[in-house]
Amino acid sequence: MMRIAAAILSAGMALGATTASAQEWPSKTIKLVVPYAPGGYTDSVARIAARYLEKELGQTVIVDNRAGGGGIVGSDIVAKSPGDGYTLCICSVGAISVAPVAQTTSYDPVKSFKPVSIVSTIPQTVIVNPSLPINTMQDLVTYAKANPGKLSYGSSGAGGLMHYSVQLFDARNGTKMTHVPFKGGSPATAAVVSGEVNLSFTNMTDALPQMEANKVRALAVTSAKRNEFAPQLPTVSETVTPGYSVESWNGVMAPASTPDPIIAKLSDVLKKMAADPEMKKSMAVVGASTVFTTPEEYKAQIAAEVEQWRALLKEIAEKKN
């Protein structure tokens, strides 16, 4: 009897503690986990965001790099952290929407997290080596169809977004290009410059400097809409593959057990951040556009992306058999 009473009492206290902490949140240092190595694109976004959050929330926000397994290790750490609002993740599309479909992860992209808001998005840019007689997306499809398996594309590694976006493109256009994986997006872009591979669907951050120096020829962006940093580039969707949309995002996510009041408070801050002119300027430097989504929109987007990649993998597997 006493034991049950104690259990109820402690459960009640725990509940009380949760609500109290949600009201006072944040009352101590917040850890923002970056599941990638320092210096990369996600890391830059996280550090820019951390500076803003620190100012708005009045608490120290430390960036904690937990790289490994293409973002799986760090995302997993956050999924398993206590949901008290003091461990957050700047997660990215690769480890959340692609990896759980392509390989086994111990977290579920929809159930293990409470998404708060997407912070920034960046499209991929279709770049080809300038020595190729390919000047438009139509040229690319025609050339690829005439020479099946001959065009090679560089990616950041098997099962990464740079790999899957081309697989999706191949599936939609009936083309077949040869996959050449690299260790990261930056060496894959360098390989397009040197001509070791013919093309790549590469992150805009990596593509822009090489485009300016005419080291690569850019054909299109992979997002649904044209991009503000290269408005002259058409989208893949408007040229050859209607409905094609692949975009890389970084967003703030919390462990699934985080109380809703904390999510709501954080959502408000991130909404302000997306509209902040200073933030827009800082994000533009890394080639990113600031974005705000409500937790519900964010959750729906992740679910839709997981579905898209799952369907593609099934399609590819069926073709092989």
Added chain:
Amino acid sequence: MTDVFAALGHGFAVAATPINLFFCLAGAICGTLIGVLPGLGPVATISLLLPATYALSPVSAIIMLAGIYYGAQYGGSTTAILVNIPGESTSVVTAIDGYKMAQQGRASEALAIAAIGSFIAGCIGTVVIALLGPPLALMTQQFASPDYFSLMVLGLVSAVVLANGSAFRAIAMIFLGLLLGMVGMDLNTGEARMTFGLVELSDGINFVALVMGLFGVAEVISNLEGASVRIVNKMRIGTIWPSFKALRGAWGAVLRGTALGTLFGILPGGGATIASFSAYALEKRVARDRSRFGNGAIEGVAGPESANNAAAQTSFVPLLTMGIPTSATMALMVGALTLHGIAPGPMIISRQPDLFWGLIASMFLGNAMLVIINLPMIGIWVRLLAVPYRLLYLVIVVICAIGVYSVNNSSFDVYMTVGFSLLGYVLRKLDAEPAPLLMGFVLGPMVEENFRRSLITSHGDPMIFLQRPISLALLLVSAALLISIMMPAVRQRRVEVFQE
């Protein structure tokens, strides 16, 4: 040519402002310190200090961060020489003869030649960037996967030369290293290999954990078991300045090491490591008396140390001329530049001349500062050896643990260090040297990656390795080296046959 000097003059004007001089010095000191602490590498330090640079101008920030990077190359040799713990892959070979020199009471001689060699190499490397940066960068563009594969093969063959004991054991160690290097995600399929379902292993075994275990802690264990604990403690500490004779024996090694380092440093992926290993192998090849190697040959310290510092300077070439980072540290520099609002790329020299030439000028100043900081420090470092070993080893073990943890903030890596310490102790008992193992571990994944990528791009045709001139030349050099290693053994057997 006059353009270059005018630009360089402008660079000195930028670098020599009091504020930039201060941050250059701060970076150099910080780099030396983290270089000395085993395991704590420039990547961890630069990422920690990145937020602190927000308030600085981009030029000051990059000058300081670069100072940390090449400063760490000076400091990295210190623990390799004094306590047989190489802080980074580039100082693994320094430990072979450097530590022997320390045991013979010649620690200060080894440290001095490391600092002087690094200084000369750093200056020459910087001149090369200033004069030849952009054309050299274009040259690296000629290197494709088949050429890298052949370069790595050359590296593996040189690893046999590294060994001072039996060639058979060396080859066995290289293969053990190759096997350890297989752990992790398969690049082409994304499947996990030999990870036993541990996510922590999906990016492979942590290099620092492997080195700290095999070298550092294993050394401590075997020192503690012997009654004659550390001969070095009883030896005289010696003078700081190496004798004229010692220097004369080393200058050739410094120049050869610098040449190799300058060349290999420009190549992406492991260039600096290959440079230091091949510098050691080269010294051993050209030496008249090879038996001195592994027993405290000063060239065995001078060559690799010069090579790794030259490589540290020239590894900035691809970053500054093309915006392509060649290592984790360089990727961090890209991050630092973008956070400061500069997108590194092919246009950086024309758009940011202050940054490019200021950084180059600061490298001259930084190297001069480093040699001035490091030479007097030698006395202090060497005196550390006088600390009773029962106290010293505790400090070594604790610092190793902190260093390993700091790489990925992962306690899993610390447990791995414990495992590798036991392995290292067993290998030591079997007279198997860990240096060739590390060479296999570092090169193995690169060999595989480039081999498979070559075959993908050639659609499965292995002739691609012989059709490309760079690759063919490298393979021929490897074959020649392999034959020259085998020849003495063959000749010896023939002599034996004749005697019978």
